[in-house]
Every structure is written in structure tokens, then in C-alpha cells.
Amino acid sequence: MRIVLVDLTSCHSHWKLVRRMLARRPKRRHQRVAPVSVTGLQSAEDRFLAVALDRVLAEGFRSPHDFVRHFSPAKIGRALATSPKLRSVVLGVVAGYTEAKAERQTVEQTGAILDEAFAEGDATPEMLLQLLTPADWVRHLDPAALWHFVVEHRDWRRQPRDTVPKRRTVSAMLGAAVQEGLLSPADTFSRIGPARLALWLPPALLAKLIEVALERGTRGQTVDADTLARAIPLPALARAVPPSELLDSVLIPLLHARMVDPRARRESGADLGLDQPPHRRPVRPSTRPPSPPSGAHHASSAEWRRGWEASSTEASTAVD
Structure with missing residues (x-):
């Protein structure tokens, strides 16, 4: 097998090669192994x-076509105005422009070129999203608009079945939020509440909670x-x-204000009011605590109920 290395920076025809390579890539959901x-x-x-x-893009909950509908070619052109290098890459692939010619294009011309390339079929939304990384889009597009793009689509948020891709997506978002210090594990438990936890936790974890409650x-x-x-x-x-x-x-109640306005440093999303996007109203946790385990002495039983009632009150207040 002979491997031919091509210096993509030294020949004008490399843009056509890149376009053919991107066009031939199979259109499938990319399961990213390494973190973004x-x-x-x-x-x-x-x-x-x-x-x-x-x-949300890798799992197919939002598509490249959704992205281009949300962020028009004109918006993308304005976003790339401060990055001549990225603008050269995009215009080189979608329109075959040389680096020097791409750098001479104005913001309005860049948007018009992208729009024409999409209309003529010379470029596709998939091609555009393969050229720039999520970090590139966050760096150059409006973060508030990107956040709405991620969470606004009701189909993937409210689909009747909680599929494996959906669980994988939400778990990654929750883990990233905790890792970045945007919320704590305690925030998560407080928002869900003990009554709903009792419905969803497997018996082994529920038994562990009971053991901890009795011990305390x-x-x-x-x-x-x-x-x-x-x-x-x-x-x-x-x-x-x-x-x-x-x-x-x-995720949405606790993070919405910070994502729309990064300067906001709120510890809780319970007071978002009209700033909070419409979403399914959570079921109010039951005010009746679970019964204590059989055989528990009176003091432990009373403390058990007080602990669960305190947590239920906190969760109920957060839901309101």
C-alpha cells in the first residue's frame, strides 16, 4: 500500500479534495469516544x-439543518468576522476560495456566499459542521442563542421514551455542569426530592439511603x-x-439564567420567573414520607420522618 501525503496549504486544488472527502463521509450519528x-x-x-x-448534535437530537435554520448564513458570516483563519477555511471548502481571496470578503459577502453555496447544493450543513468544532461555535456565536438551540427543541426533551442516546446526552450534560462548578450534586438531589427518588432508585440504592438515614x-x-x-x-x-x-x-431551571447571561451567578434557578424557558412542569413530590423500615426504634423512626419531610419541603419549594 502506498501512502501519498498532500500538503494542503500549498495547492489550490486541495479545497476540492476536501469537499469530496467531506461529501463522501457517511451520514451517521457520530458516537464520540473522547470528550469534546x-x-x-x-x-x-x-x-x-x-x-x-x-x-445534542452527535446523538442526532439536533441536526446540521436545524443548526443552519437557527443560525442563518448571515449570522455565521458575522460570527466569523473576527476570525480570518476560520473564514478562510469555510469559504475555501464551500466556495473554493483561496486564503487571500477569502480574507478580502466582507461580513455581508461571506454570508451571501454561504447562502448561495447552500442554495446551489455546493455545500451542505453537514459539511459546515464538520469544519468547525463545538468550541469554535461557542467562541464565535452568541452563547445565549446556542443555549436556546440546545434546549428549545421539544421533541427530544419530551419524547415519550427515555432512550439510551437521550440518557447518554443528559448524563454528559449533568457531569459537565458539576465538573465546571455550575451546580453541585446536592443541587440535583434537592431539585428532584426524596419522594420521586423513592420511585426511581433501584432497591439496592434505596436500601442504602434508608441505612444512612437510620444511622444519622x-x-x-x-x-x-x-x-x-x-x-x-x-x-x-x-x-x-x-x-x-x-x-x-x-439542568434547565438551575442553569438557564447563567447560560443566557454568563454574568449572572445564581445559586438556584427557582426564582427565574419569566426568564425561564417553558418546559414540562415537574410533578409535585408527595408530602407523605415513606414508612420507616420495620424494626426501627421510635427515635430513629421519628428522625427518619423528619429528615424526609424536610427534604420534601425543600424540593416542593423549588418546584413552586
Whole structure:
């Protein structure tokens, strides 16, 4: 087998080669193995947004055509105005422009060239999204608009079945939010509440919670969200709780204000009011705590109920 190396920076015909290679790539959902690169993104909100954008595109919940409908060629042209290098790459692939010619194009001309290339079939939305990374889009497009693009599509957020790709996407978003310090595991438990946790947790994890509650009860301690977070690892919680619930009760309410306005540093999303996008109203947790395990002595039983009632009140207040 002979391998031919081509210096893509030294020949004008390399753009046609790149276009043919991109056009021949199979149109399938890309299951990314390595985490998306967030190099160069300064804020925690931007790094989280790059992960979220990568996952919804990679899993097929949002398509390249959705992206181009949301961000028109004119918007993309304006976004690339501050990056001549990226503009040269895009115009070189979609229109065959040399680097020097691409750099001479104005913002309006760049948008018009992209629009014409899409209309004539010389370029496709898939081709455009293969050229730039999620970090590139976060760096150059409006973060608030990108956040709405990620969460606004009701079909993938409210589909009747919580599929494996959906669970994988939401788990990645939740993990990135915790890793970047945008929310804590205790925030997640507090928003969901103990009553709903009791419905979804497998018996082994539920038994672990009961054991922790009884142990704390014997020491005169209460059970709060921090206790639950220490008892159950976040990945286990993400596997147990439906991803739709994690989206609508945790991620969107707690992060929306910070994603729309990165300067906002709110610890809770309960007071978002009209700034919060419309989404499914969570089911109010039951105010009746689970019965304590049989054989528990009176003090432990009372402490058990007080702990669960305190957590239920906190979750109910957050839902309101």
C-alpha cells in the first residue's frame, strides 16, 4: 500500500479534495469516544455549552439543518468576522476560495456566499459542521442563542421514551455542569426530592439511603440533600432518574439564567420567573414520607420522618 501525503496549504486544488472527502463521509450519528475539546474557552458556562452542543448534535437530537435554520448564513458570516483563519477555511471548502481571496470578503459577502453555496447544493450543513468544532461555535456565536438551540427543541426533551442516546446526552450534560462548578450534586438531589427518588432508585440504592438515614437518626442528625449526594454517586443517580426529569427539573431551571447571561451567578434557578424557558412542569413530590423500615426504634423512626419531610419541603419549594 502506498501512502501519498498532500500538503494542503500549498495547492489550490486541495479545497476540492476536501469537499469530496467531506461529501463522501457517511451520514451517521457520530458516537464520540473522547470528550469534546474545550481548549481556549475561558468561562465554565462556555465549556459546559460546548459539551452540551456536541452531545445534542452527535446523538442526532439536533441536526446540521436545524443548526443552519437557527443560525442563518448571515449570522455565521458575522460570527466569523473576527476570525480570518476560520473564514478562510469555510469559504475555501464551500466556495473554493483561496486564503487571500477569502480574507478580502466582507461580513455581508461571506454570508451571501454561504447562502448561495447552500442554495446551489455546493455545500451542505453537514459539511459546515464538520469544519468547525463545538468550541469554535461557542467562541464565535452568541452563547445565549446556542443555549436556546440546545434546549428549545421539544421533541427530544419530551419524547415519550427515555432512550439510551437521550440518557447518554443528559448524563454528559449533568457531569459537565458539576465538573465546571455550575451546580453541585446536592443541587440535583434537592431539585428532584426524596419522594420521586423513592420511585426511581433501584432497591439496592434505596436500601442504602434508608441505612444512612437510620444511622444519622441514631446520632440525632437530619437527612438533607448533601447527605443524599454523599450516599449516592452522581452517575448512579443519572442512570436511575429519567433523563427528561433531569433536564426539566435540574439542568434547565438551575442553569438557564447563567447560560443566557454568563454574568449572572445564581445559586438556584427557582426564582427565574419569566426568564425561564417553558418546559414540562415537574410533578409535585408527595408530602407523605415513606414508612420507616420495620424494626426501627421510635427515635430513629421519628428522625427518619423528619429528615424526609424536610427534604420534601425543600424540593416542593423549588418546584413552586
